[in-house]
Amino acid sequence: MAEVLKVExxxxxxxxxxxxxxxxxxxxFVQEEEQVYCLVGESGAGKSTLAxxxxxxxxxxxTVPAGRILFQGVDLLRASASHLRSIRGKEISLVFQDxxxxxxxxxxxxxxxxxxxxxxxxxxxxxxxxxxxxxxxELGLPExxxxxxxxxxxxxxxxxxxxxxxxxxxxxxxxxxxxxxxxSLDVTLQAEILQRLxxxxxxxxxAILLITHDMGIVAHMGNKVGVMYAGTLxxxxxxxxLFHRARHPYTWxxxxxxxxxxxxxxxxxxxxxxxxxxVNLPEQCPFLPRCQKAVNTCRVERRPLIEEIEAEHYVxxxxxxxxxx
Numbered sequence: 001m002a003e004v005l006k007v008e009x010x011x012x013x014x015x016x017x018x019x020x021x022x023x024x025x026x027x028x029f030v031q032e033e034e035q036v037y038c039l040v041g042e043s044g045a046g047k048s049t050l051a052x053x054x055x056x057x058x059x060x061x062x063t064v065p066a067g068r069i070l071f072q073g074v075d076l077l078r079a080s081a082s083h084l085r086s087i088r089g090k091e092i093s094l095v096f097q098d099x100x101x102x103x104x105x106x107x108x109x110x111x112x113x114x115x116x117x118x119x120x121x122x123x124x125x126x127x128x129x130x131x132x133x134x135x136x137x138e139l140g141l142p143e144x145x146x147x148x149x150x151x152x153x154x155x156x157x158x159x160x161x162x163x164x165x166x167x168x169x170x171x172x173x174x175x176x177x178x179x180x181x182x183x184s185l186d187v188t189l190q191a192e193i194l195q196r197l198x199x200x201x202x203x204x205x206x207a208i209l210l211i212t213h214d215m216g217i218v219a220h221m222g223n224k225v226g227v228m229y230a231g232t233l234x235x236x237x238x239x240x241x242l243f244h245r246a247r248h249p250y251t252w253x254x255x256x257x258x259x260x261x262x263x264x265x266x267x268x269x270x271x272x273x274x275x276x277x278x279v280n281l282p283e284q285c286p287f288l289p290r291c292q293k294a295v296n297t298c299r300v301e302r303r304p305l306i307e308e309i310e311a312e313h314y315v316x317x318x319x320x321x322x323x324x325x
Contacts (some may be wrong), residue, residue, distance in 0.1 A: 003149045004052070004175055004207045006032035010067030010135075012049055012058065012231075018280035023049040025231040027067075028306070031175065035151070036198065038218045040254070041228035044275055047211045048097075049231075051177045053077075054209075055094050057085040073173070091118040093168035097180035100162040101154040103195055109136075136163070136172045139196060158189045165197065172204040179211045192222055214257055219243060224312075227251045230276050230286035233306055237313040247320040249293045249311060272282030281302050295319045 012024040024046045029038045033256060037049050052089040054059050054069055069076040071092065071111035076084065092272050104112055117123065125130070128149070136144035140163045151161055161181065168176055178197065182190040198221060201208050210221055218225055218239065225236040227250065235248040247250040256269040273290035276282065286305045288294055296316045306316040 004033050004072065005072040005209070006068075007050070008068040008070070010050070010053065011065050012046075012053055012067075013063045013065060014049075014059070015061040016279075021278045022065075022281050023062075023231055023278065025170055025281070026230070027228070027233050029211055029226050029233060030235060031207050033174070033207050034202060034222045035206055036201075036210055036221050038210045038212060038222035038225045039228055040212055040215060040218050041227060042213065042275055043185075043276065045228040046231040047228055048179055048229075051094060051179045051209070051211060053078075054177060055088060055092060056105070059095075064140070069278065071134055072169075079095070089116050089173075090166075090171045090178065091172040091173055092175045093171075094177045095164050095168045095179065095181040098120055099164040100152055100157060102164060104158060105152055108142075108151055109155070113148070113163075113167055113170060118172060120171055131170060134167070135166045137167075138200060139166050140192070141166075158220075161185060161189075161193060165193065169200060169204070169206075173206055175209065176201060177209045177211070180213070181210075182217070186263045189231050215254060227254070230281065231278065232286070232303070232316065234287070234316045235305070235311075235314065241310070241313055245310075245313075245323040247315045247323075248287075248314065248317050249291045249321060250287050252321050253290075285316075293317075293319045293321065 008028050010024050010027045010215055014021040014023050027050060029037065039050070041047060053064070054076065064077055067077070070299065110129065110132060114128045117128040118125070127315065132148060133144040135243065136147055140161060141147050141162050147149070152163070155163065182193050185193065194217065212218060222239045224238050226233050227248065229250050235242065235251045243255060246255055253269070253271045257271055271290070276286045282288070283302050285298050288298050291298070295318060301318065304316045305319050306314045309316050309320065
């Protein structure tokens with residue numbers, strides 16, 4: 001499949017009152033068309049910072065000392081502001097975690113949808129309203145014409161989330177970034193939105209970069225998975241091999257912490273410890289203090305680079321897990 005997005009050795013630093021936060025430290029991955037690439041990891045791993053970097057929405061305090069973000073061959077980090085505006089919302093769309101906070105409270109749903117359409121396409125206002133109602137209908141919202149005239153604060157959280165998805169999908173983007181887009185919803189609505197998202201993006205031929213901390217969503221939605229820890233990608237693989245043969249101790253620990261309905265006798269193994277201080281990151285592997293597989297090499301060498309150990313299976317570890325152990 002064709003390559004849509006390629007992130008190469010991306011570093012992002014944030015200048016804060018407590019010091020220089022090293023939010024991303026050499027992230028690299030490839031996103032292909034019509035594929036769902038899931039980024040999973042604990043809070044603070046750098047997933048949302050990566051999404052903002054791709055969209056060109058990093059705060060003024062951010063610096064990018066190294067790396068490239070290639071979207072259809074164009075480096076977004078070096079693109080002009082006008083070029084970013086032309087593709088943001090049209091070629092690349094981002095769905096935020098808190099839809100009610102992301103929507104404009106003083107504009108109706110219809111105004112916000114139509115604004116996106118008119119900004120990026122040469123259609124009449126009437127045609128834009130028709131497109132807006134059609135995407136709301138596709139996302140399962142009843143009475144789209146009525147919804148168009150309502151304000152975000154008059155809608156439920158689930159309806160606001162669908163409106164955000166409608167704004168992101170109305171122009172059939174090549175890449176959709178969903179940042180914890182269903183985490184605040186009940187499980188029934190979550191499953192429905194995820195299924196609609198997968199179906200609609202498959203129909204449009206779009207790629208999805210799905211950011212989550214829920215391994216269940218990863219198993220249901222993903223084609224490939226990238227596991228992030230302390231601003232680095234520690235493992236990347238297709239979904240089934242990752243769940244059956246997790247090689248990084250962190251990935252293995254995340255999977256062991258999941259409850260299993262088919263093995264009720266298995267005791268849950270919670271992941272002990274806390275993520276490292278992103279201001280004072282060690283030169284060694286950041287997972288070292290929490291790792292049960294650490295060896296002397298881990299303590300004296302610099303953090304390991306991510307390398308391919310099987311076909312399409314990449315791991316950054318000096319002493320990876322042995323499958324079946």
